[in-house]
Amino acid sequence: MPVGTQGTIKGLTNNQLEEIGCQIILGNTYHLALRPSAELIDDLGGLHKFMNWKRALLTDSGGFQMVSLLHLADITEQGVTFQFPVDGKPMLLTPEESIQIQNKIGADIIMALDDVVKTTITGPRIEEAMYRTLRWIDRCIAAHKRPDAQNLFGIVQGGLDPVLRDICVRGLVDRNLPGYAIGGLAGGEDKDSFWRVVAQCTAALPEDKPRYVMGVGYPLDIVVCSALGADMYDCVYPTRTARFGTALVPEGVLRLKNQAMANDERPIDSTCTCMVCRNYTRAYLHCLVTKDAMGSQLVSYHNLSYMMRLSKDLHTSLVEGQFPEFVRGFLRAQFPKGNVPEWVCNAMEVAGVDISTCCAPITS
């Protein structure tokens, strides 16, 4: 899911998003509640109508932005207390309020307000946050006025502790929600811990409900999490890195700002059929990136096309029973010398995908 923070994917129009195969985008409740406000969006018929986006929308709870953007945010049993950015007034975001705002915005999928802690934190705070998340999900469910139109997902917390994660998963599954997110990751934890939490959660969550790993991420992370049984992802990475002049390619990344690109007459990716790769050379894009708005637009367009293609390829390979082949091809392109990171090897082993041919032999 591309992230359309403020009700737009930066630099792209709706028809372009539809063209590249985008089916669902994410809007940030915190930003939208600030501007133009949930009331206005509601008055004008909901976010779909406001943006004129005819496909699906997902909104997050607003909690994460508060904790990450506002350094004076504080979490209590009531909710998240913070200073309103415009005038410094103390405010409180409760689970009820978050759901109410999301009801007004009107996205197809809405997220419960969870007590999210950084995975780099240790100690009793993590346990407290996990239990609070379970208490808050009940408040979210009670406050949800439109369960027929909007699907409320719960978020599994519990840090890196398998016991806590297990309790949280069970608690959420008991509530029989339409879908489940794996939260609290993608925040700087080591990759080995990261995949293990994902694996544990996907193993325990119901087979017939979507699993959404929040904040993921890099193409490699998405491939690994998909192998482990996850279904949905969101990340600002493709569009943000585009604005810095970095393009996503099967080999990894292409830094278009680099002087080596100045005379490179090839497209970004010769295997890509997007509008940008069909029409522009690296040399020309090198001139535009970080200097002209069009540069941001074009590289964002390509990067999102890349992500849509990756998603489609993952899906198709699973449907056609070619998933391990696809993963091997993906890894070979990214790691031609066979230096696949150990965490990936470990994760794929648990996922049951044989990637031994992609890894360089261990020299004794």
Add this chain to the structure above:
Amino acid sequence: MRFAVTRACGGGGGRARSGALYIGGSTTTPIETPSLLISTRKGLPTFVSRDHLAALPTPDSLLLHVSPLHFLDCPSSKTISNIGGLHQMLGLHEHFFVAAPRDSLESLPESEGTNKLGASFETPCGRRLIKPSAYMEKIASLKPNLWASMADEVPAWVSEKRNKTSVDRTLRWLDECLALDPAGGKTMLGVVVGGSNIEERKHCAIEVATRNVSGFWIGGFGLGENVEERSALLNAVTDNLPEEKVRFISGLSLPEEVLQGVASGIDLFDSTYIYHLTLGGFALIFPFKILDHNNLDFQLDDTVGDRAKINLRATIYRKDISPIIANCSCFTCQNHTRAYINHLLNVHEMLAHILLEIHNTHHYLGFFRAMREAIKGGKFDLFRQRFVESRRIHLTAAVLCS
């Protein structure tokens, strides 16, 4: 390239004329003039990507103005040549590029630095001096459909001596460019300067007209001359240029300026007006089908500002779910509301400018189309008069109200 005058107004319409510009093969649909050169940054519009550009009315939107100065640093001339020139590099094979150094936006003539060796410009990469040989090298690699020779454009307040020097230099550089042109002037536009001096303007025009060029680029306007003296200066030029060759101008972009230029016999204008409107958050709303009604009923509506444009940053648009213009067929008006654009502007999102540039370009092209129809119907004078009146109505009403 071929140009033909299809209707010359004469009489009250002055020197206004409609024409047909044939670029590329003879089978291509001609560009009808008066028309607009769409401003570009490194060959592409500032915000409108190729797919949205293709959705604008054609063939009106096929003419793009490109400044070779945008490519001074990269890509190298060799790389541009290897790629195949502008059309290939930009993937715009159906479009036509007219190259001239001054873009009136970010590549601005800086007359104090200009000397006998070359013309000085303020560019985003700093102040640069361009020599004719370097200029022609860039032109050769870019391969535009048409290109203007190098000129020394000076502002209106320079001394007579400096102005005279600018004319001499411009003619000398014209001849140098022509000598370096393998096509011998077939796609070349000779530049006419002369500042605010009628005699110099006349002299320069007469001289340029003797050269073997395919059309003319009228420089030095929009650099501080009086609106009142502008018509006389323009006429001094156009009266001394052959009727059957096309005339471009830079620096006159506002609707009133365009009308003034058309009245003096100019065929093509740049579109920096659209750029400034877009950056400022403005959307054009002025009606241009003003010859359709016999009884023009000017009513004040509650739009903020004048009747020409609305400032979509204004809070009165926060909940306005109407499009910018009710029956406008552009992508923006067909898909989005004033309220949404207001929101995008307030949160500084790029999509605001994309949507505004699409609408403003579409609308301004409509204005040119209406103007052409007026000329072909022999009613240009009436069109111009009514247009100017309609712009003043809101001022009159405001005065009456207070």
